[in-house]
Amino acid sequence: MNQLVIFVLNAVVNVIEKIKTCFRWQTIIPFLLLVCSSVCAYAQEDVSKFIPSGYTILDSISGDLNGDKRPDLILVLQHEGESDRPFLLLIRDQHQQLHLAARNNYLIFPADLGGTMGDPYIKTTINGSCFTVEHYYGSRDRVRQQLTFCYQPSIQDWVLQQEVTTREDAINPDATKTVVKKGKRLGYTTIKTYQGGE
Numbered sequence: 001m002n003q004l005v006i007f008v009l010n011a012v013v014n015v016i017e018k019i020k021t022c023f024r025w026q027t028i029i030p031f032l033l034l035v036c037s038s039v040c041a042y043a044q045e046d047v048s049k050f051i052p053s054g055y056t057i058l059d060s061i062s063g064d065l066n067g068d069k070r071p072d073l074i075l076v077l078q079h080e081g082e083s084d085r086p087f088l089l090l091i092r093d094q095h096q097q098l099h100l101a102a103r104n105n106y107l108i109f110p111a112d113l114g115g116t117m118g119d120p121y122i123k124t125t126i127n128g129s130c131f132t133v134e135h136y137y138g139s140r141d142r143v144r145q146q147l148t149f150c151y152q153p154s155i156q157d158w159v160l161q162q163e164v165t166t167r168e169d170a171i172n173p174d175a176t177k178t179v180v181k182k183g184k185r186l187g188y189t190t191i192k193t194y195q196g197g198e
Contacts, residue, residue, distance in 0.1 A: 046098055047075065050088055055079045058108075063126030065158075066091060066101075066151050073098060074124055074131060076108055083110040085121070087133075089158070089191060102158065106196040107133055107147070115139040130161065142168040149191050160189040 051057070059076040066072065075088040085108035091101040114120035120137035129151035136144045144166040149158035162182050169175040 047073065047090070050075065050090060050098070050100055051077060052079075052086075054082075055086070058085065058121070059124060061124050061126055061131070063131075065089065065126065065129055065131065066156075067129045067153070070094075070096070072101075074126070076121070076124065078111070083112070085110065087191075101156075102191045104191055104194055107191070107194055109135050109137065113137060115142075117142065131158070138168075140170045142170060144168070155190070158191040160186050160191075160194060162186075 047057075047060075055077040056079070057075055058078040059074075061074040062071050063074075064070060064072060065074070070092040072092050073090040075086075075090065077086045077088065079085075084105045087104045087107045088100060089102040090098040092098050109120040111119045111121070114137040116139040117137050120135040122134040122136050124131055124133050130148055132146055132148040134144070134146045136142065144164075146162075146164040147160065148162040148164075150161045151157075152159050162180065163186060164178065164180050166176065166178040
């Protein structure tokens, strides 16, 4: 269940808590179940058309990605036996319908590239109209990478703004080194054109 569904359900529960003192609880339970089932069905129908056959959702993150105050959605997909893990950026229009704004097959590392650390994908977070994807991988020599893309209204795309790479030695913590790249050091890359780094 994605974060948008959880947000809506939490809002419904909060409303119920406020009105239950005015009604008998027995009348509220059927209403709550009806609302929950409707929301879940809507969410499933809302994103299923963007998910290719055989793929499942590894992660989903909801937030306003383009500054229009509507809840957009990021999906990270996976497919057993396939190395690619599509990253989908879905934007919601004024009619509350989601549209595919960008897809990238290189941003999320394959599950088997994590070394002894396991799956290298950690999380994706949204902060304003920016999102950050974090990976952590390696064995003795470990790397934590955080890529941040931010929305540019003039091109209606998300441009790579920052790359933070931390290299660690599992045996020698004092050897840890962090490198931050911004601006010209990154070149000009959008979420649509990004083809991988490390």
